[in-house]
Amino acid sequence: MQRPSFASRFGEPSEDELPGDIREIYEKNNAKIGFVPNVFRAYARRPEHFRAFMNYHDVLMKGEGGLSRAEREAIVVAVSSENRCQYCMTAHGAALRILGKDPILAEQIANNWRTADLSPRMRAILAFASRVNEPGFAATDEEIGALRAAGFGDDDIWDVAAIAAFFGFSNRMAGLMDMRPNPEFYSMGR
Amino acid sequence: MQRPSFASRFGEPSEDELPGDIREIYEKNNAKIGFVPNVFRAYARRPEHFRAFMNYHDVLMKGEGGLSRAEREAIVVAVSSENRCQYCMTAHGAALRILGKDPILAEQIANNWRTADLSPRMRAILAFASRVNEPGFAATDEEIGALRAAGFGDDDIWDVAAIAAFFGFSNRMAGLMDMRPNPEFYSMGR
Amino acid sequence: MQRPSFASRFGEPSEDELPGDIREIYEKNNAKIGFVPNVFRAYARRPEHFRAFMNYHDVLMKGEGGLSRAEREAIVVAVSSENRCQYCMTAHGAALRILGKDPILAEQIANNWRTADLSPRMRAILAFASRVNEPGFAATDEEIGALRAAGFGDDDIWDVAAIAAFFGFSNRMAGLMDMRPNPEFYSMGR
Amino acid sequence: MQRPSFASRFGEPSEDELPGDIREIYEKNNAKIGFVPNVFRAYARRPEHFRAFMNYHDVLMKGEGGLSRAEREAIVVAVSSENRCQYCMTAHGAALRILGKDPILAEQIANNWRTADLSPRMRAILAFASRVNEPGFAATDEEIGALRAAGFGDDDIWDVAAIAAFFGFSNRMAGLMDMRPNPEFYSMGR
């Protein structure tokens, strides 16, 4: 069966319509991984939204802080799995396989982080990310205290929550757009 | 009873620690409404996060598009009410009272948008925002088609969903931080 | 926008059709607060129901016992908020603002009692009221024991539960009737 | 195994402490069915509550209206089953077996009204009662219109909803009190 290749139900601009900064991002992706992830192609319809989304994404996923790149991707995969987001599970599943260097663990987290073979630190991270993902989340002093006692600093706690919550937003945007994973993602990092 | 006045469980920088661009935002708020909303004071702890959040916020709430400022605030209030976010219900409730020029309707939306006295257009907006707020949201062709048939353009649909989903993120950050409404919000716009 | 002024989808009797005892209640309300709350006008369609409802209401809300008037109204507001009852949140929200003498706290309870600035006693009351409001509620010995240990007598516990459960009933009747708040309620006690 | 015979975790008054009107109700029950249902013994601790509860109960269950006594008991059994109320399922199950003259149907309704052998009229009644029992119930014009089209008058609709909602209240009070069914109920009407 031929996979659909569109990025979004709202369509995408042709490459010659792209503003220079976005065109440059397309080119970097083509150079690095050989294709442009559909999330870029979907957001490119509205450059201001593209820039705001990608800027915040990079602050959260590549900014300074105590969480490793792999831990940040694990949060995205676990939350996107709870939210059943087809695009994010696939694209960030590939990222987690590559950054985490443990493709089996990546798949376990995508299936169900609760029964994955997690280190205590990773279990604490994903358990809190999952709490943040619940409707009506409001952390208690006890929850924050338990994370601090387990060695997490305030900015680490902030980052776990911010990544989890931002991808709850991102999952919903992908669901809105009917965003489909680029086929290349499925085999990356296996 | 004295209201707590702190902005976040993670604390806030003193004003002389603020970077220039954030200090300027504080000053503008003090000049315009007489106080600095706690959401600014909470995010100021981490300037990169402050800038990414406020930038995206402004694209969504003040950017071009077919939705009025009041309609955008109504989405925030309805979603924040479903998510039971104390800070957002209060701060954006005040904004909706002022921008919507109908304080009773604003309170009805905060109580339960389903039984509020809404125009058909506002009801369609808030019903879709509420759908986006559901866990596991993925829009169907039928849902998008119904909105288009009701006169909403693709960017309008995108904006309703993006505002609803972004404030689901924001609600969770406020719940994380134990963010408290500034007391001034309660009486604004009544 | 003009607010709808009807009390119930099932209509209401004209004032000259009212039995004497109900007419007297109308007159007392007009004398005291300047209008007849729509809950009276809705129930007046069926005098036997009016009397049974108001009698039980008064036993619960004005009867002897260890709970203050404001504590009783706080239970009503918290439960009605969980049940999203537009009429009860508004009418009893006004009562709580007046009796509790703390309009900000009243609004916090209407938004989300869990993140309101509550005294430990009020928190225990509203937490138990919320438990009672759950489907399939059956208290355990441990729950009752914890309330007794916190200083509540058996009749206090009974009253918290009875008020919470009775207003679950009342919320559903208001939802049945499409009962609308009288506009006067919105500004009372602010 | 010996069944516990107490009526309520809060205890009950001895018979010589009873006010005259309540003693009279005890005597009538003893004369008619040979025992005093535990709901009376539990509420007798607080005579004002006893009277308010029984008065409203009788308006709903024995008042004028288009619903038969058996239909009213069927609502109580269906709602109490959804709410898993041990006392009400048992006591009103007995009443439904007797008044409905179909003990098998009564047991089917206690098990699951949705898969019981119901007439279309009974199915419409119980389906609406179950809707009323949902948290956050607010009837729509469409739902009310469908019931009217099926031949129900406004007071019938009110009665279905009021009985369903009142027993949601009563179920929670029985759950609070740990009210146990009198053993006699189990065999009545079989």
Add this chain to the structure above:
Amino acid sequence: MQRPSFASRFGEPSEDELPGDIREIYEKNNAKIGFVPNVFRAYARRPEHFRAFMNYHDVLMKGEGGLSRAEREAIVVAVSSENRCQYCMTAHGAALRILGKDPILAEQIANNWRTADLSPRMRAILAFASRVNEPGFAATDEEIGALRAAGFGDDDIWDVAAIAAFFGFSNRMAGLMDMRPNPEFYSMGR
């Protein structure tokens, strides 16, 4: 009202179409209890399914192990009640009344095992069965450890879970087939 007597929406074979082994089971049932339970008549449409189901059923309900026959039936009744399965509540309710020799307790378990008069051992069994019945069940080391500490062996724990989960399967098959209880079940064991 005449009870429907069919066993399944998919029909059943006439007795002369039955394979010899199934005919023999019919004859044993007729000899022992005077009728053929509808579960046999429904599965007889597909003999391979009939044999696989009945074989597994007998391993679970009559196989060796530390659970009594009555305890096994109690699991079936409690789980079938949570799943609202009309056929299984009725047929296994009869079995529990007979094997458990306590018809009142059997009815309490059918109503709500949580508020039934259970021994600590039975309460532990039914609490774990109910946990197994939850969607997404995965036992933790703590839960298994608590059962072991309470005296249950590994095969007992397996049996509680297997009976609970197998009847979750059986409940859904009865729901699929619209399987109706034979009228004889209602009075057996009272």
Add this chain to the structure above:
Amino acid sequence: MQRPSFASRFGEPSEDELPGDIREIYEKNNAKIGFVPNVFRAYARRPEHFRAFMNYHDVLMKGEGGLSRAEREAIVVAVSSENRCQYCMTAHGAALRILGKDPILAEQIANNWRTADLSPRMRAILAFASRVNEPGFAATDEEIGALRAAGFGDDDIWDVAAIAAFFGFSNRMAGLMDMRPNPEFYSMGR
């Protein structure tokens, strides 16, 4: 990280303790795929349970009927994903990749069948399987009629439901046992 290799928290027999028929199944698996799936090793602790489970499994997954082998595996993967069963998603995910000859589609179904690129026939199958997986499932005449109108025979409908419900049982058993996927499954069929 070394993957745990045990099959079940309850342990497994050594190969020389195995009864002959089970040993033969081990040998067949070793010959065919090079390892013994942990589900066999877990059930081998109790040979009667092993035989009953595998017999029923084979009737459902390999018996006669209108559903292809790949369609049956797709039901297992979709239901196991809804129930978050780590073992079944992995082992049957591998089977679906092999039998369905479309590894990308297999992964989409494991992520979320609702947003997978399904044929209308497959969508109807998985939508009904998902319905069966809901708590309290009871099919309506309308649902069965819609499946018949879409070309499914009664035995096909039975098979979809039976596979879905049987694996709800199997998922819970895997959750009970803490069953872990053999590492070989992760790469099979990619």
